[in-house]
Amino acid sequence: MGQHSTKDIRNVCLLGHGGDGKTSLAEAMLYVTKGTDRLGKTPEGNTVCDYDPEEIKRGFSLSASIAPIVWKNVKINVIDTPGFLDFSGEVFQAIRVAGSAIIAVDAKSGVEVGTELAWDYATEAGIPKAFFINKFDDPEASFHRTFDALRETFGVSVCPVIIPAGANRNIYLNLLDLKAFTFDDNGKCTETEIPDDLKERTETYHTMFLESIAETSDELMEKFFAEEEITRAEAEKALHDGLIAGSIAPVYCGSALKLRGITTLLDNIADSFPSHVAKETEKIIVGDSIEKTPIDENGKTAIFVFKTIADPFVGKMSFFKVMNGKLDNTMQLKNAETGAVEKMAHIYTIRGKKQTEVDSLSCGDIGMIAKLSNTNTNDTLSVDGTVRYRKIAYPEPFLTMAISPKAKGDEDKIASGVNKLLEEDYTLRFENNAETKQLVIKGLGDIHLDTVVSKLKSRYGVSVDLTEPRIAYRETIKKKVQAEGKHKKQSGGHGQYGHVRIEFGPGEAEGLTFTESVVGGSVPKGFFPAVEKGLNEAMQKGVLAGFPMVNLAANLYDGSYHDVDSSEMAFKLAASLAYKDGIPKAAPVILEPVGSLKVKIPDSMMGDVIGDINKRRGRVMGMNAMEGKKGYQIVEAEVPSAEMADYTVALRAISGGKGSFTFYFERYEEAPGPVAQKIIEEAKKNEEA
Template sequence: MPETTSRQDAGVQPRAVALIGPQGSGKSTLFDALLTAAGSPPPRRPGDPRTRAMGTEARLGHCDFMGDPWALLDCPGSIEFVQETAAALAIADIAVVVCDPNPARAAGLAPAFHALERAGLPAMVFVNKADTLGDQQIRDTLAALQAHSRRPLVLRQVPIREKGEVTGYVDLVSERAYRWRKGEPSELIRMPDAVAAREAEARAALAETLADHDDTLLEKVVEDAIPTPEDLYRPLHADIAAGAVDPVLFGSAERRHGVLRLWKALRHDTPGPDQTAARRGVAPEGEPVAQVFRTVHAGHGGKLSYTRIWRGALKDGATLDGARIGGITRFPAGEAAKAAEATMGEVVALGRLDPVPTGATLSPSGAVPALPFPAPPAPVYALAITTEDRKDDVRLSGALAKLTEEDPSLSITHDAEAGQIVLAGQGDIHLGYAVARLAEAHGLRVNTSRPRIPFKETIRAAARHHARHRRQTGGHGQFADVTLEVSPRPRGEGFAFEDRIVGGAIPRKFIPAVGEAAEEAARKGPLGNPVVDIAVTLHDGAFHSVDSSDMAFATATRMAMQEALAKAEPVMLEPVDQVTVLVPQDATPAAQRLLTGRRGQILGYAEKDGWPGWDEVQALVPEAELHDLIIELRSQTMGLGTYTRRFDHLAETRGR
């Protein structure tokens, strides 16, 4: 592993770009093309040890373009790995939203646009596969995308077509025309007459949008004066940095068309890390500050904490929050290289910071306030897991802890009642990858099954039962006599115990043992589930001055409870959740049918606030019907639908 020198020279700060967008949009191809255009061709994907499964983790590559140092992050496109993307956005200076030119697929960009809004991150849009546009107008793609973004999207280019094929573009700011050339930089040409009118129209629209935030440009627009390139460059640069507009460029990553133009736009308009740090609340002066955005347990290589440095410089061996750095790694062209130091703005992997979690804010003193970091999304799919070999149970706990540290959108719960370990996440692909990771990285093979539903039971009627426990085995025996009544309580009121003993039929010292035993007996009713919402009343009993004890009264109580509950018309209860489904509006009817087909009760639906073209559907659905809901929901919504849920109430279930 070679050692690299500092990437920060001549005052140029390293900048970070996150490539985001739907699966299949060509982000990884663009990532490779950008590295190649910068003179740092990426490694062959099968040989990249950090890309353990393509499309599930962000790839990191370092390069220099025109003397400027950059870190590129290729983020997963699947909604099931959204936490990887959110983490990358938390430390990036700008995002490039990569999309398909087909307007019918524009809804797939809505999650990306809203993630940018939440992060307050500047962005550009790159319409990939522009060579497939044919006669389709780029303005139609822009309109479809704008329907899902609250930020104004402005065309930066218009296409040049020859014989029905897009062969180049006109830059709307400089008004220069270029023809793409395979494997070479674009050729500067005279603007074709056929595109002049469209170029003037698009340039005027760009000027009008930018004039909303620039009085000098507004004056020219009002006076119908033709703005100069500088009149447009200045407000465009400011608006991008402020997240006020997103410029739209296009090209073909596969053919390397438009890639150099994208690079130049990034070089001109990407804010520096000092601006990003200020936006995130890091003051310019003070001790070094860094933030961990990703954790990888690299086998014999130990733990790697992928980190953005927001202030100062870090040297190998330095101490952060009480932990000593055990190596600094960069990834030029995606290949690991050791470094002695990392400076402001760099994205590097720090070695062996074992106690440091993902999202942590680090400093030598440990006194710097924590910077914001995205919370993981709520799980929507779960599996119970058991080791194939019971001897591996002890190792499983440690492996799961590492797994959830690497991916905070995974969660582990230990269901003591069901005796299960439940792994939850963002879908079947997400959990399938997690299970594969357990086998690959930790040598643990596990079996998976559907988690047990936490059914309960209650009673419909009151019932009384008398029980006597007597045992004589020589010496002191055991004796206790109780008469108990069980009765139903309103749903949600839980367990209650009442003592109505009079006249000393049972000494006061034994009453607590009766109450505790009654509550314990309710943990498993006649139908095999915990019993809820019942009242237990102790009416009468008898004792022996020598043979009675807490143990004897507990035994008699359990006997009475077992018989009384069986006589009190027991009934099964199932948990019912309030479910909120988020889908594109054209999928709302399908989502409603899906919910009602799972015994759901639709409560209503409405457009989601801030999400034009998307609906939220509210419903009450039994938890037993939710196990694979996300799989079917996504199959009917091009992989876009999702939902959240919370427990609402217990309801009687029939036929179980």
């Protein structure tokens, strides 16, 4: 492939809804550029980008994959991404190093949830975006319906450039050149004149094309409304400038499976899409702020690691982009996060799973280095270790499950395997919950966690079960009581004696608020710490269902002691007895965790979402129009954590996948009587089991 200069490198990520043909589009690009000698197909499990056994088994992408190609002497790093929301962390990685995005759209299904999310992600990242309306080999495909939906959703910036025509969709119209094209079975493009029966259609969409590019400048807008000619040169410049500025989103069309429209798309990527130096600056972290630094392709070398794969055989594979300067295999770079110096001895370019070693990479290019033991995703390595590029902000996981081994004694295997997966998946969380005595895993959805289960078995040989996690309930009391505890034991020689009188009541602090008001030395001061310790230990188990006791105030006001037999242990046990005597009489209650729920939802689905929240014992706290997202609302509510176990699936069903949510612990509240009784009964069953 050879080395390319920075101005001749394009980094393009493919985004869109699951099943809209992103991987097929990448495969078509590879085939027509002779990057591969056969056209791989997802159903056959032989594509370059979906090479992982899990991807082949499931028939869809699970991770971002790189496919570098060359077209018109321009290197294009195509980054294929998953379409399912469960793997959006991979999308964020791709967008971070991409210079532009192509959003694939199914010509039959039209604008879907993933289409809108792809637009939002690319817009937030500030990268140029274009559409490729795919699957015109499907007899039910409709350009008119799909294009209208794109314009209705994203506005007049959606600009038709290449559109299909003809009864068999075997002719494509280029609205910039006002030419027609046909494609053979190998994707080769042949220019032809526009047939007479298509000239009216061409004129209609050419007017839309001019309308979009006229929006890029006042001069062109005046010409458009005055019906003056906009020259091809003016239109081409406006298309390029508008794409870079984000004011135009060009629309291209074709069929990845039939190789139609691929070469014209590649022409536009090579001619109009930006190189790394086109944006001139990159964002870096300086202290607690984000600043901009100039990009210098001849300056000091700096690379940013955007992805890590923990391969069981190769080891850690670090994928990076050369952000500044040039990288070669003689260099040693310093990690700004860890301070470690890493050797760049073996540099690779990656095409799917194929690795090709190279001596150097230009600024803006993408590559991989294996076995950087002190480097992780989001790290910056540079000559002097002082540069830190803006990190990838990953979505927070929201689905929590308990994970347990099918075979007893495999807990350590789970921890080892999951920790390896954590190196490559920054949307995964794992912890050992000491309170519930469960290993807990968090992810972005049921499919996400299901793939984790599969990888643990295939890579690390451990089979696991996922179950709903136990809820970390609490107990407290609602009224004051006085209680007594006396520990007395005589068995020859020194005995044991401790006697306390304690007033218990609701406390303001989360744990124990311990005070003493002993008069006359009935309990010596030296035993006060033992009493407090005894109470703290006793509070680990409540009297209703064995959950930890919180918000407890205890005042030691009286007691007695023995000169010989009293000890710290005796007073600690006496305090525990007082706890057991008093708490059951102090109106104990069960506390349940309540979280803050924020749901982003289309206006039309508000009623169903609010109704579902009410069924979950939730309280709607407010509703507000979503900024920057027309037709969407944010519903804010407070919901008991116990009612949220299946909310991911429920919201997906209610909203058709258009809704999203965040849920964070807020506080503990008293559980209603019937709910508390059910919790107590369940706890007793678990204790007996």
